[in-house]
Amino acid sequence: MTAATTAVAAAGRDTSRPVPWPRGARAVFDLALEGMVWSRRSLVIAVLLGLPVVFAIAYRAVLAAKLPPRLTGFDLYGIVVAIYYVRNVLPLAALFYATALVADEVDGKTLTYLLTRPVRRSAILAGKFGAYLATTLSLSLPAAVVTFFLLATSGGFEGIGGRVPDLFRDLGVMALTLVAYGGLFTLLGVLLRRPVIPGLLILYVWELVANLPGYMPRFTLTAWLRSLIRHRPPQEGLSEVFGQVLPADLSLQVLTLATVVFLAASLWIFSRREYVIEQ
């Protein structure tokens, strides 16, 4: 490169280096967020994430009187978080968003625009992952909070203060669910041309291993995630689903490590792969 081109440009940009990583990631984040928030995918996921709110309203209005008294509103909230959100809808949201981070750009043939800018590829993927998290967290956490207050206060506000820490913990677990599955499905997305079917197989075939006795559940994300949920649904009828509880500290470490590994592998692959051939 000539001396002229390596010099710091008049506009204040150092053109001898890529755009600073945080700045590049932020620019991609903004670009990706706009596309994600106003997408049909977000509409569908928002409906799925909002269903517990509808259920909670119906519960307070009609169902509370008809359900057995031993199942409290707070118990139902626990089921919603553990089974609906953490086991099903959040992983599903992660699947549909995270596998699409690169696949959408490849299918839409717009990846070329991103790859021909002076931004490190790792910043591109990180920016897109950040946009995925911002979108899914902003859709899911408010829904969980509203569901909590609707269900946990169905019998009155007494004792609600003592349950708020559980809410915060649940929100943390939900966020971790999105992060961990997001990492896994981002990896699938950068590896495979059609990642959704393998992702569904992981979610609804492989992750069932979490319900088996023995050591195998440790090879699923579900087992570790549900171990972090403190308030558990009552044993009756659900004991099999929550058969094995792993230590919370260990769960947190394993999930963090798994996420780091998934994301590091994703960044490594994305930085080296020639996606233009697939376009």
Place this chain on the structure above:
Amino acid sequence: MTAVLEYVRASRWYGPVIALNDVTTTVGPGVTGLLGPNGAGKSTFLKLAAGLLAPSQGEVRLLGRPAWGTPELYHHVGVCPETDAFWEGMTGLQFVTALLRLTGYDDAECRRRAEQALETVALLEAQDRKVGGYSKGMRQRVKMAQALAHDPQVLLLDEPLSGMDPVNRRRVVDLVKRLGREGRTVLVSSHILHEVEAMTRRVLLIHNGRILAEGDVREIRDLMDEHPHTVSLRARDPRALARAVVGAPHVLSLTFGADGEWLTLQTAKPDEFYGHLHEAALAAGVMEMYSPDEDLESVFRYLVPR
């Protein structure tokens, strides 16, 4: 010529298919046309230059650095891809601005540069319309705008005139020529000969993944000795002109036109022919002269077996 873009024994294959085969060439400042039929390897050649593909073998260097895996190069490179692909929900201005932000400019500078680039391609009035509602020609131009907006030293344009109406085609041709005159390196691919010819006489002819010929079209033509050069002359007295040149050893054949004014001849050595023509042309009153097979199409026809 300063080599801005260098291919050193570069090959690229996709599985068993060889798209580019052992190419060694350089491209310097100015406009260079990358010409070849569909499937010749033009896109692969450009994608290697753009760092979108890595060479399977050999080297591709841009501004002295490996084109693959050097993101800082894109400060100095603008790429106009062939694919008609956009984030359709964005306006033209948002599209160019978003890509400028990825080039490291602040918001105010992005806006200024985006508007300037859109003005250059005559899209300023349509800047707030969604790209999804643009015509094919407008979409081509907004792609050009994003490639130009950061004022790159090197422009890689893949079929930039595709789908454009004549007016905008002319505008883009003029723009490309101006960029070349400014000393930028512009590599333009096309499979349409007259498009390239309108922009430059410097070409790289590519076929079956190999460079068939490179350089000035006229020089390439001159090197093709096995194909005689055709020269057509319109004169007041074409028979006198024929008498004057018919004995010359480099004149191979003569044909009179049906209208009685034109004389078409073939010569194996055009430089010698033109050197001897001056006096005869004056005597015969030559009014018009052209070489129908010195254009790109003829060169290409001779070089590429059909």
